[in-house]
Amino acid sequence: MTERDAAGRPPRHQAVTGAIVRSASDDATARAVQVGAAAGPIAIVPDAEPRFAEAVTRAGGALAQLSADTRGLVWTSSEGEDELEALLAAHPQISWVQLPWAGVDAFAGLLRRHRDDGRVWTSAKGAYAQPVAEHALMLALAALRELPARVRAGEWVADERGRSLYGADIVLVGAGGIAVELLRLLEPFGVRATVVRRSDVAVPGAARTVTTDRLTEALSTAEVVFVVAALTDGTRGLIGRDELAALPDDAILVNVARGGLVDTAALVDALESGRLGGAGLDVTDPEPLPAGHPLWNAPNCIVTPHVADTEAMTVPLFAERVRANTAAFLGKSRFEGLIDLDAGY
Template sequence: MTHVVLLSGPDQSPLPGLDGLERKARLTLATDETSLRQSLPEADILLVTDFRTDLLERAWPDQPKLKWVHAASAGVDRLCFPALRDSDIVLTNARGNFERGIAEYVLGAVLMFAKDTLTNLHLQRSRSWQHRDTETLVGKRVLVVGAGAIGAEVARVLGAMGMRVTGVARSPRVQPPFARVVGQDQLLEQLPQADYVVVTAPLTPRTRGLFDRHAFRAMAPHARFINVGRGPIVVTEDLLHSLQSGEIAGAALDVFDPEPLPPEHPLWTLPNVMISAHMAGDLVGWERRLGEQFMANFARFERGESLLNVVDKSSGFITNGR
């Protein structure tokens, strides 16, 4: 019988949506290094819902029997440590569960900036009546850094609002709904033209630290920065300086480096910043959908069929679709 190990945090509830798995496989729950070390050497499949990278890397067996690792997340950067990355083990992710939620989050952030909602809330708390003009979205220019499934859904939603959306990918290509997609080597050239810069890219060696002081200085002073990708894509102290100095006009941040954002960090108190707790894609029912997605791929595994959402472990990008 196929042996499935579920790596879950000690405080996490069991992943819903795995109905019937215990009848089809031997299922072992691992919540700490000891239980993971005991169960992993004989496992065929590893389902990861807890992304404590050092734990999995420390417990990794010398000669794993694993055939498949599934990440119940869109990002797989925390799983691509050398032993797994350089192996023949198939890695899949949860593409298809987060695109719409993240796109709606980005639209909400854009509307928040355009309609000056942060100021409205501040004035409401102080009971201060101040009439102001606000902006429209029509014709505004958006640069979406990351032209994968999430970035494309962001482009579709913002494009429907009359915004002009350019994508940034590893290389240029024609890809509706983007007006165009340019290569990452053109990032600094494109940044000054954008009213909004949205990061949806995965964390890879090429994107780590991509947004540093040079990138923020290239942005227009009126531009707003939205990060729904990964925290380490941004050099946090450079972003903080740009916001405090007025180099950029504001930021909406769902991911951070470090994460969680420490309570004493200055980003919490900046008036032009919205902070959320890595939740942009988590729509009601998302955990059950993750479980059901794994079960659908598990059925393919049992039938000997190709798995969906296979990730190129060297780049962090999907090699096949849903």
């Protein structure tokens, strides 16, 4: 039965999980941890939003306050690494932890320290892919059509500027749920898409898949680059001066993943020099982006304040992830959004 919202409408978005292309090692990891969680009462901390609580019970889980009996933990704060660390130290019996966001860089230190603790760790990766991919497409189209200058104009300027997305050479840096959904949204435009990822496993909808060591090569013909990778120690600053220099003149960069994936100073220089055709950013480094920062006024640059997936979109999607993983915790299905503790995402 399809779940409906308070107004009786079907959900606007669905998680993008089953379509994500995994490597053989990813599947082996999933099989290994599937049996790692010992089922028991589940606690939601610190904010037991009613829809999250309902998701646990709907899946058949036993919802209870945090205690010595707790075996599953749904952590609902995007911050609080120290608080979560203390909670886990006080409750070593917890065998499954669900984190709230697709990106887990805010918990990177904690995940490293608990890499061998035997717990199952899951995130929301794939859950928010549809709204984020939609936002990424909007940013790309807006930059291609020079909207920053258009919306600021105080007079009619028919300068004939603007380019089309149809038939463009596209690069997606990352191969998770956002990339999968973006490829689906881009199909009507007839783009030629290259995916850059850790492995060279083919991604449906992409003309080719290359490994990260070939990033510069892939960028050399890109008209639009979508940054949709996870932020880890290995990917921080992945798009730096050399990568931006490898892009053709007038290329567009869109980042809806994490600001730290892109060298901000290098991006500002590329935009201000006029060589980069534009940028659409829902994430920045630093974040929040301070008032007066050069990115706010950089040529053909759009900055949105990390709102690709708003609370109205994420709450029902996270509730569904909680329901699915509660069922997995009870041995009824497979966990979604498993965190690879070695890779860090």
